[in-house]
Amino acid sequence: MNEDWALYEVFIRARSGLEHKHVGSLHAADARMALEHARDTYTRRQEGVSIWVVRSIDILASDPEEAGELFEPARDKVYRHPTFYSIPEEVKNI
Amino acid sequence: MRPGLKFLYHIRLGSVHMYTQALDSCGTEPPSVAPAGEAERERQFQERIDRDEKIEPKDWMPDAYRQTLIRQIAQHAHSEIIGMLPEGNWITRAPSLRRKAVLIAKVQDEGGHGMYLYSAAETLGVSRGELMAQLLAGRAKYSSIFNYPTLTWADIGAIGWLVDGAAIMNQIPLCRCSYGPYARAMVRICKEESFHQRQGYEIMLTLARSGTRAQREMAQDALDRWWWPSLMMFGPSDVESGHTAQSMRWRIKRFTNDELRQKFIDATVPQARFLGLSIPDPDLRWDEASQHYASGPIDWGEFQAVLKGEGPCNRERLAARRAAHESGRWVREAAAAYADKHSDHRTGTGPAPGYAQAS
Ligand SMILES: [Fe+2]
Numbered sequence: 001m002n003e004d005w006a007l008y009e010v011f012i013r014a015r016s017g018l019e020h021k022h023v024g025s026l027h028a029a030d031a032r033m034a035l036e037h038a039r040d041t042y043t044r045r046q047e048g049v050s051i052w053v054v055r056s057i058d059i060l061a062s063d064p065e066e067a068g069e070l071f072e073p074a075r076d077k078v079y080r081h082p083t084f085y086s087i088p089e090e091v092k093n094i
Numbered sequence: 095m096r097p098g099l100k101f102l103y104h105i106r107l108g109s110v111h112m113y114t115q116a117l118d119s120c121g122t123e124p125p126s127v128a129p130a131g132e133a134e135r136e137r138q139f140q141e142r143i144d145r146d147e148k149i150e151p152k153d154w155m156p157d158a159y160r161q162t163l164i165r166q167i168a169q170h171a172h173s174e175i176i177g178m179l180p181e182g183n184w185i186t187r188a189p190s191l192r193r194k195a196v197l198i199a200k201v202q203d204e205g206g207h208g209m210y211l212y213s214a215a216e217t218l219g220v221s222r223g224e225l226m227a228q229l230l231a232g233r234a235k236y237s238s239i240f241n242y243p244t245l246t247w248a249d250i251g252a253i254g255w256l257v258d259g260a261a262i263m264n265q266i267p268l269c270r271c272s273y274g275p276y277a278r279a280m281v282r283i284c285k286e287e288s289f290h291q292r293q294g295y296e297i298m299l300t301l302a303r304s305g306t307r308a309q310r311e312m313a314q315d316a317l318d319r320w321w322w323p324s325l326m327m328f329g330p331s332d333v334e335s336g337h338t339a340q341s342m343r344w345r346i347k348r349f350t351n352d353e354l355r356q357k358f359i360d361a362t363v364p365q366a367r368f369l370g371l372s373i374p375d376p377d378l379r380w381d382e383a384s385q386h387y388a389s390g391p392i393d394w395g396e397f398q399a400v401l402k403g404e405g406p407c408n409r410e411r412l413a414a415r416r417a418a419h420e421s422g423r424w425v426r427e428a429a430a431a432y433a434d435k436h437s438d439h440r441t442g443t444g445p446a447p448g449y450a451q452a453s
């Protein structure tokens with residue numbers, strides 16, 4: 001019953017100048033088939049000029065339960081933003 | 095170890111097994127604490143929903159939410175796949191090359207919709223093979239509408255206009271559904287549906303407004319047969335439907351079945367009038383007080399019978415789906431054998447010959 005081909009994640013560049021964006025996933029026997037299925041499944045209306053496929057199992061992701069700890073260190077570093085610094089009004093172009 | 099990196103894991107849990115593990119790990123807490131912890135998590139989960147936050151695959155979610163979504167998304171996916179059959183029936187007999195190209199494109203879109211939806215269901219920990227096996231074994235539900243036959247070319251017009259029209263009414267609110275992958279699949283689907291409805295209405299226009307008398311009658315006959323089953327697509331009345339309240343609390347559903355059905359009737363009646371066709375409902379009338387059309391009772395007995403497998407085409411649809419699955423077996427086996435034979439290319443240091451490396 002459970003004889004699925006490998007799961008691939010599909011990323012598409014909508015047009016040159018843009019980054020590839022995750023659009024979904026599909027099953028395929030190999031990488032070439034994954035590309036061809038991605039073409040048929042996700043670009044029937046010229047949605048892209050380039051496709052990446054990557055086996056889902058090869059992607060590592062952070063754990064949402066750990067998001068607090070993971071992203072917390074950035075929260076108190078407001079000095080990384082330009083608005084942290086007050087500059088007198090008469091100073092221009094800065 | 096850096097905080098937050100203790101558990102790096104795959105973006106897809108990919109199988110029920112791994113979800114079971116995740117749930118098991120909740121169970122390792124002391125028994126006296128576990129129920130309270132669970133209730134607290136559920137409360138926090140509902141708060142996220144109430145804030146209109148999206149739930150993503152690896153976020154904690156109550157098991158009932160997961161199961162409700164698996165059931166709904168799978169039924170939806172199966173409907174797209176089985177829905178290819180009644181229309182596919184007319185591809186070889188489309189009256190012109192233009193109509194044929196359009197119908198092929200539409201049927202291919204429906205196959206694509208099925209793929210987006212299976213892929214969304216899989217993020218919840220059910221495998222595609224399992225879903226397919228349920229469908230082929232006749233254990234899965236799909237929309238009752240696809241168990242009606244397509245007897246004439248006008249049925250292809252009526253399906254696009256009414257069936258896709260009803261599907262659009264159902265699907266637009268699902269684009270804002272609380273579960274991220276389902277909502278994103280629905281956005282993609284809704285973008286494609288509008289052409290489906292328009293091409294159907296265009297077929298009806300050609301038959302009903304510029305056609306011969308026989309063609310007008312064919313259009314009216316198609317409307318007569320598809321009207322009530324299309325209204326049934328929205329599901330049982332709110333008083334009957336057990337799932338509605340909870341699904342609305344979870345923001346999987348945004349409107350009740352009856353609200354959506356009413357919207358559909360209000361939108362469709364004037365379109366029928368423009369075609370010069372009459373809706374087969376003697377009780378249909380404009381209600382000035384509510385500013386909606388009032389309509390006659392739906393034969394829910396018929397709906398239940400079709401769901402139970404007693405519709406005109408239930409057996410035929412499943413048989414066609416099984417035959418397609420079986421006759422594709424050698425292709426799948428050949429592809430797998432080919433992939434095995436060439437797997438040394440993939441496990442090497444670079445991509446297989448002929449592939450550009452992602453950069
Ligand atoms: Fe569809």
Ligand SMILES: [Fe+2]
Binds near residue numbers: 261290
């Ligand atoms: Fe459609």
